[in-house]
Amino acid sequence: MRVHRVGAVVITVVTMAAGLTACGSGGGDTFVVGVKFDQPGLGQKQPDGSFKGFDVDVAKYIAKELGYKDDKIEFKEAISANRESFIQQGQVNIVVATYSINDERKKKIAFAGPYLVTGQDILTRADDTSINGVDDLKTKKVCGAQGSSSPKRLADKFGEAWKSQYLTEQQGYGACLPLLENKQVDAISTDATILAGFAAQSPGKFRLVGKPFSEEKYGVGVKLEDKDTREKINKALEKMFGDGSWKKAVDANFGEFGRFFTTPPTIERY
Amino acid sequence: MSAPAVPSKRARVPAGGARVNVLYDAPGPRARRRNAVFTVLVILAAPAVLFLMAVKLNEKKQLDPALWTPFLRGDVWVNLILPGLLNTLSAAAVAALIAVPFGFVFGIGRLSGHAWIRLPAGAVVEFFRAIPLLVMIFAVMFGGNAILGLTVTPFTAVVIGLVLYNGSVLAEIVRAGIQSIPRGQSEAALAVGLRGGQVMRMILLPQAVTAMMPAIVAQLVVLLKDTALGFIVSFEDLLNAGARVLPSNFNNLIPSVIVIAIVYIVINLIVSAIAIWLEKRSRRNRRSTARPVEPPGAIVAPGSATGAPAAGVSLTD
């Protein structure tokens, strides 16, 4: 009798494993897009189940140009750690998720775009006028996200002693926000787009310094060998830049901070 | 983990109805008055403390209805919180379904007559119990990529970590369960001509399973709680919903962490209640000659051999 029970457990495990693998296949006639779920202004899941943000608007435009209707688009959560595997394993058609183009990633997947150029910037409280550039952070408490390259850049710049005295690394930039609001820290520093998204959510509370000290180019991730789709996406993006939809998406998602992203970037075909 | 099963000493109820504890006498008139005063003071102090906290929270604008009303909306639960809960429960379920067989294989392996099975099984169990789970999860995520070239998803990393750690703790429970059966049982079985494997399968395991059921379920509560570690490697679990997704929508980190904590507590209380029910049931069923196995870390009677602390016996995390 015990043996039967053990057998039942084994069968259940195998079934579940099979079920999990089965879930992994995107495809059919839907267009599956990997976006961030928790990044206001870029990719955010709304309480009603819909998605909002600049990345989402870009993805919808691309889908439309590739011939997919809005109801054929399926959004999947792409977090920083799983973006490459999502594309490589074909779980998504494209990834539009604050995905910076760099050489390391170009070995595994291909990028269309860039569709937005941003840089590491600083967010402070609206009434704090003492921070106006990266050098002012030398004596200010700064919050960053674990695993992000932004706090690392500051630690390299200011040294170990600064890191222990002035830097804290939390789980994501959302966790930094209440700390900044309540004066536990004086600044948050990462991509201007991310900061703008958070700031636009609570109007009047925060100030984006607007002096980026690095360059990040957001691209659309596709399969390495899929040159055809890549070129189609590049064409779609160029059309989006040209017909005013790009500017409209910037203003809709970044609000008053849209002024930091005035001109669309040039597509890099490599 | 269920409370250690020690019979209550406050059993005798005098005529007055007040419970008597060994530590103090049934209160006389003066003590009763003093106790009443203390009770009133505490009852008054509790709202005062709560009020102070509320004032503080209000000062920081954390009591703003806009931060709390999202939890009254059905769509917030359906689209944001429940998917996280589902991920938490499925990680726990998959991990539990693999960890239990893992525990049986290695627990029985440690009792094997062959040294080439016994020693490696022992080494695996002791190693994974001594390593913090978070360290294991990090190692799986980065090691999978560096050694095997795989990109390990947070779900996989959490499940593998949970299986290795909790499976090893379960192996110890299984071993203790089998060892709790009187020697005479296996000696008698051998005497009637059963082979080693048959003794284990037909005599020891059926009785041991009954004895260790409560301890296994108690460990599964620990496993369920441990899924929250996935938050640190960005697994989209319940804690992720409470500490990342909800605050990104409503900027309400503190309210949502409090609400999520309540959800966790309710789920764990339900699973703990199942553990206690199982324990009662297994006590009623007298088919087994084994004593129920204490959950790891439970207090055992002085002089009992299993009281020694072992690296990795975790009643926490």
Added chain:
Amino acid sequence: MQALLDELPVILQAFWLTIRLTLASAVLALVFGTILAAMRVSPLPVLRGIGTVYVNTLRNTPLTLVIVFCGLGLGLVLDVSFSTSLSTNYLWLSIIGLSAYTAAFVCEALRAGINTVPVGQAEAARAIGLTFFQNLRLIVLPQALRTVIAPLGSILIALTKNTTIAAAIGVGEASLTMKTLFESHGDAVVPIFLGFAFGFLILTLPTGLLFTWLSRRLAVIR
């Protein structure tokens, strides 16, 4: 292997932080856990109720959540600031989280220990006129403590491993340091992992042996 040697100072520093986290949390948890245990066996139903609610709440909440709450909520709500240095501040907030959580387990261990003290002992104490606190302090707790040394050792070992969860609020103890080293030495993941695993074995195994020895030596002979 070379990476392990190169980074040895960083690794040792991380483990030193783990040890300090463990010791500070252990002391606080023992004190707080004893108070909780006293509450749970006290004559006042109100105190017993508060103790029970506290223990059941903390034991059923994931430690990660407790620490995230302490790091992000406590500092904010109570305006607690332990130091002008951010890393020291978060270190103390994580110690509060760890000890608040561990205290619930210490309380349960002590309470079980109190239950193993023979009724006659407490009755004799009452007969010679000791009050509840005298009874607890002079007669019951000393015996209870000695019977639960082994479980307290298990709690200490669990605490040592649990300090890794302070990584959730960015405290740079051993696990977070290991992750950082993984990122910077992608080719040496295995030696780095084995190095840290060895470090934890060094911390936990002697603790286990010490407490086994203590529990034998201090056992109450009945």
